[in-house]
Amino acid sequence: MTRTHARKNTEPAANAVDRPPGPDGLPVIGSTVSFVRDPLDFVRSIGEYGDVASYEAFGREFVAVSNPELVEAVLVSRDDEFWKGEFESEFGDIVAPDGVFYAEGSDWQRQRRLLQSLFTPKRIESYAADMVDETVRLVEGWADGTVVNVRDALSMLTLGVLTRSLLDLDLDDERADVVVRMVHALGEYVDAEMLGVRAALPSWLPSKPERKFDRAMADLDALVESLVHDHRESKTESDDLLSLLAMAEYPDGTxxxxxAVSDQLVQFLVAGHETSATALTYSCWLIANNPATQRRLACEVDTVCGDHDPTIDDLGSLTLSEAVINESMRLYPPFPFIHRQPHEPTTLGGYRISPESTLQLPLSSVHLDERWWHDAESFRPDRWLPEAEQNGDWNRDRPEYAYFPFGGGPRHCIGMRFAMTELQLVLATMVRRMEFEPVTESIDPTWKVSLDPGPVKLRVHVRDR
Known part of the structure; x- marks a missing residue:
């Protein structure tokens, strides 16, 4: 794959050494076992070799880049030197090979321009009421004192929000069961891939999770094809994303x-549903374990919203709710790693990087680096508030890319504004009605489709407002 590079690497190649330092690993398998056992701890541990460190796993070389300025170089100032890479593209081949997330070059630019118009502030405002309505419907089904697995509940909530905003379907619509089955089948398939089930089978023999996913995807493709046909035949205008995609045209009129519509929708369903549910789960668990923050959050919502549920117009005043979301994603970024691969031999941080190397940008390490974050492993949402510098929680020398939960540069998450709107509105709506008390005492996140916290049980109490 080739591209014309507008910018060139300015690092002095003559001073670069051949290979970044790192652990030797085991013969043949390298550090695969250590990585699979605990990816986050392993990648943090190799930080002892420096901000650019290499290791072998899964039959390839990874180069972990843990310096924010180098992260910025890869994602922004030198982004044209890199592409998504084989490691991420293999997942894209499973999920949606023709979607914008994994497209490259002119094909990506063409798709991005088309889709960007579907995520304008005005368009997202039109989805805000659905986000609040789905949340109210969820929490009003919780009796006082009930123990709730919030991971499962919030997963269905965010899937419901997306199903309404993307497809204009409610989850109680029997057609929506096709979407639910696909999402669940994908999760099982990816989990099996992570555990090496695929590698243990002959290449011609699909695994049970793969067969289940293939059937679910075939059903979803058939549903989307039917819905696209209906939308193109209908004279009725609609704001759901499927309608807009069905009627959208590229500049050449095609x-x-x-x-292609199905691939785009699948990407948004998977990425948007998983990441939002994950971020909300961690947020609820963190405030449940920090009663003072939870009380302040409830007070803010009561003051700003009064006797109504949060609206899009309230977001600018809900500063603590935004701070809680930001701090949750700092501690537990829904996607803990971003991967890139050089088009050509290059240098980074004084080291030569080959086109076969997979660059790994570990949010889970950078976000917890004491160089950039005071008391880095503690939940301190106040660090995001305007007065943070006065109370010692803000580091004025912190580089911009010490925090990058939505990536950065031209390929930053296209749904970032949608996600932040949803996260803030859902959290504020829940806190207005409920208090959370921890039942699950500790969590042990694992890297699956997203940074999965596992079952998280909280006791809910109806607030006396």
Whole structure:
């Protein structure tokens, strides 16, 4: 794959050494076992070798880049030297090979321009009421004192929000069961891939999770094709993303094929549902374990919203709710790693990087680095408030890319504004009605489709407002 590079690497190649330092690992398998056992701890541990460190795993070389200025170089100032890479693209081939998340070059630019118009502030405002309505419907089903597995509950909540905003379907619509089955089947398939089930089978023999996912995807493709046909035949205008994609045209006048529409929708369903549910789960668990923060949050919501549920117009005043979301994603970034691969031999941080190397940008390490974050492993949402510098929680020398939960540069998450709107509105709506008390005492996150916290049980109490 080739591209014309507008910017060139300015690092002095003559001074670069051949290979970044790192652990030797075991013969043949390298550090695969250590990585699979605990990816986050392993990548943090190799930080002892420096901000650029290499290791072998899964038959390839990874180069972990843990310095914010180098992260910025890869994602922003030198982004044209890198592409998504084989490691991420293999996942894209499973999920949605023709979608914008994994497209490259001119194909990516063409898709991005088309989709960007679907995520304008005005468009996202139109989804805000659905976000609040789905949350109210969820929490009003919780009796006082009930123990709730919030991971499962919030997963269904965010899937419901996306199903309404993307497809204009409610989860109680029997057609929505097709979406639910696909998302669950994908999670099982990715989990099996992570555990090496695929590698243990002959290449021609699909695993049970793979067969289940293939059937679920075929059903979803058929549903989307039917819905696209209905939208194109209908004279009724609609704001759901499927309608907009079905009617959208590229500059040359061509429309997306049903399979291309399906790929885009699948990407948004998977990425948007998983990341939002994950971020909200950690947020609820963290405030449940920090009663003072939870009380302040409830007070803010009561003051700003009064006798109504949060609206899009309230977001600018809900500063603590935004701070809680930001701090949760700092401690537990839904996607803990971003990967890139050089098009050509290059240098980074004084080391030569080959086109076969996979660059790994570990949010889970950078976000917890004491160089950039005071008391880095503690939950301190106040560090995000305007007065943070006065109370010692803000580091004025902190580089911009010491925090990058949505990536950065031209390929930053296209749904970032949608996600932040949803996270803030859902959290504020829940806190207005409920208090959370911890039942699950500790969590042990694992890297699956996202940074999965596992079952998180909280006792809910109806607030006396």
């Amino acid at each position: 429309k997306l094929s049903p399979s």
